[in-house]
Amino acid sequence: MLKQAMLYTALGFLVLAEPAIAQESATTLANTVCSSCHGPQGVSVSPIFPRLAGQNASYLEAQLKAFHNQSRTDPDAQAYMWGMAAQLDNSTINSLAKYYASLPPAPGTPMPMEEVSGGEQIFHDGVAAANVPACAACHGVHAQGVGSFPRLAGQQSEYIIRQLMAFKSGDRSNPVMQKVAQGLNTHEMRELAAYLHSLS
Numbered sequence: 001m002l003k004q005a006m007l008y009t010a011l012g013f014l015v016l017a018e019p020a021i022a023q024e025s026a027t028t029l030a031n032t033v034c035s036s037c038h039g040p041q042g043v044s045v046s047p048i049f050p051r052l053a054g055q056n057a058s059y060l061e062a063q064l065k066a067f068h069n070q071s072r073t074d075p076d077a078q079a080y081m082w083g084m085a086a087q088l089d090n091s092t093i094n095s096l097a098k099y100y101a102s103l104p105p106a107p108g109t110p111m112p113m114e115e116v117s118g119g120e121q122i123f124h125d126g127v128a129a130a131n132v133p134a135c136a137a138c139h140g141v142h143a144q145g146v147g148s149f150p151r152l153a154g155q156q157s158e159y160i161i162r163q164l165m166a167f168k169s170g171d172r173s174n175p176v177m178q179k180v181a182q183g184l185n186t187h188e189m190r191e192l193a194a195y196l197h198s199l200s
């Protein structure tokens with residue numbers, strides 16, 4: 001209830017805002033509403049909420065639009081983000097994306113060595129026998145991402161595993177990633193997530 005009241009207050013403020021202060025209003029919205037799950041400064045602490053700090057603006061914008069038009073359909077997207085994004089207009093989405101992209105990304109977290117080295121190998125070489133391409137080819141050698149290819153470095157590991165499973169089952173649709181995830185088993189997903197969470 002409280003969160004919802006805060007959302008409506010913050011959104012009411014946005015509707016009244018002049019374009020010139022739209023960026024400032026989006027920052028207020030981020031810090032009063034989005035921060036309760038995505039963390040202050042876009043660095044979530046809970047492993048189920050993705051980190052947004054330092055993510056590419058164009059990727060963030062595309063995801064917020066996909067929640068808004070309900071084309072990102074995995075269960076957690078529906079449960080958490082459809083309602084949030086329903087209220088956002090294009091210019092607010094644009095400002096929120098710019099704000100989060102401008103924040104410094106979270107530093108990596110040490111993870112079990114065995115998992116990290118397994119994940120590192122798949123990330124850079126793929127899994128030839130299962131037709132899995134090298135992740136680095138699109139997400140960048142440091143998993144820093146570019147444009148519509150999201151940054152993965154420092155991302156929450158449970159979130160990464162959940163997304164790979166959602167691509168594999170088709171709950172989250174994206175032709176490229178659905179094909180990639182098809183060839184990964186749960187163990188490989190866990191290794192990849194550990195490696196990526198450990199990166200700065």
Ligand code: HEC
Pocket residue numbers: 029030033034035036037038048049050051052060063064074076077080081084096150162
């Ligand atoms: C109640 C918790 C909650 C709140 C509040 C919330 N989110 Fe989210 N958000 C989530 C969850 C959970 C996910 C992951 C959904 C999934 O698994 O598909 C998510 C996903 C996202 C993503 C996709 C990240 C990625 O890497 O693909 C973006 C962008 C996002 N949220 C932005 C926002 C913004 C902006 C706000 C404020 C207007 C906000 N969220 C408020 C819970 C929340």
Ligand code: HEC
Pocket residue numbers: 050062122123132133134135136137138139148149150152160163164173174176177180192
């Ligand atoms: C041919 C390019 C390509 C390759 C190779 C690729 N990806 Fe992706 N990946 C993408 C694109 C594009 C997206 C964004 C999908 C969307 O917009 O929904 C994405 C999204 C993701 C996401 C969701 C991120 C988030 O914040 O929600 C994860 C996790 C991911 N990829 C992991 C991997 C892993 C692990 C590999 C290697 C096994 C890999 N990807 C290989 C293009 C690629």
